[in-house]
Amino acid sequence: MKRFSLFALLVGIAVSTQALELSSNDMHEGRLLSKAQEFNGFGCAGDNISPHLKWLNLPEGTKSISITAYDPDAPTGSGWWHWLVVNLPANTSELPTGVSGKLKQGLEVETDYGTPGFGGACPPPGHGMHRYQFTVWALNTDKLDVNADTPAAIVGYMLNNAVIAKDTLTATYAR
Template identity: 40%
Template sequence: MTTSPYDDIAQVPAFEVTSTDVTDGAELPTPQVSGIFGAGGEDVSPQLSWSGFPPETKSFAITVYDPDAPTGAGFWHWAVADIPASVTSLSTGAGDAAGSGLPAGALQLKNDGSLAHYLGAAPPAGHGKHTYFIGIHALDVDSLGLDAGATPAFLGFTMSGHTLARAVIAPWFEVK
């Protein structure tokens, strides 16, 4: 796997994340690709389950980031903060526009497409393979204190002093 860009937030121990929808190092399936941005997909957030995080974890954040996007700053596809520590999985589609599968208290931020939900992969045609880093961040606080106007980049900055451990899977997608 390519070095995780999340290591710039904090180099921390790893724990395990699995998914029934996406596989580390494999191509993203059609549901997790973008229809909104014209890549032929459905913009459905993947199912995620995680375990082995530190016992002192008080909350989680989930992020999906494409460092290969031709923006100079990458592209945040999904960001959710303040997931209670008692929650260890999200179902397929949890990150829809209503956040219908997210637990009470979770905060779904606007992605770099200005949409407060999961936005699937949509790299520019001919730009090559893009890696999508799906991160589950175990945090030492119940809440990061963000408001709905916070950006995913600000989430990352805010997590920098609170990340205990992280689980990452990194599928890819390419539009030829």
Template identity: 45%
Template sequence: MSLERAVAPDPYDHLPPVPSFAVTSADMTDGRPLDELFTHPGVGGKNLSPQLSWSGFPAETRSFVVTCFDPDAPTGSGFWHWVVVNLPLAVTELPRGADPLPEGAFCVRNDYGERTYGGAAPPPGDRAHRYVFAVHALDVDELGIGADATPAYVGFNLAFHTVARGVIRPTFQS
């Protein structure tokens, strides 16, 4: 089965522009394939979240949200792999396999239906998918949403509170 289709735009192309800051990872590189450690067990992976660090965010930052989104999923709406909300200002790194999360932070349900990281798992034979790992610097201490919020609702609220964003975009192909 062929899944030929146009390349989806970057999810942040349609939002008002914000400054960027540095996001780095000991586990992944922008534009390079993810290691199988960070992929879903359905494609032979270990479902571990990759290590992330960030710096250089604006002085008015009061908290962070970390997301991972696949804009290339054949769904018409992409696929949310990870949404970590309410990371305190003092937290500027998540270790590999981040569990437990820092106090006060939580995950909303991803598109696998789980409140955790869900690894990459593009359909077999599909082109390489982009996994947009973003750290959003916010102007509020907490986003004001509950654990039952959807990733889309989190994204809607991020549009009003993001003062800067840093991104890494690794790829993966099954």
């Protein structure tokens, strides 16, 4: 995706910037998650393995990265947070498959399952297709002032106040 600034167009200079882009080897836009990314508990019997995530084209001014996984279709009235990773250094460009619980940098915050780390998909049986939004956040701050038990809604609020760019990959799942 190419973007041009109004100033650049007015002076006849074509300045190209690429938008932040999130991808994964383990999941694809609009496609079903595998059993590997299903939760193990709450009646689900998946492997609960965090997916590979890779991002490109961080904007200038990025000071840290965060990752979230969120289900807006959970029958809670407020969705369901499945993964919150904050305070990754700006030079981070990828998280390998299964890294949850083994991060050397950054912080995993408590999810709606009540523990920090990746908590896979586990929609109620017969509830229909759920969307799982994996988002990479480029932030204008070196560190969010949170700890592992900061409520997910507070983390979401802080992310939205510090974001300079983000991209979301949405996968699906049903039982």
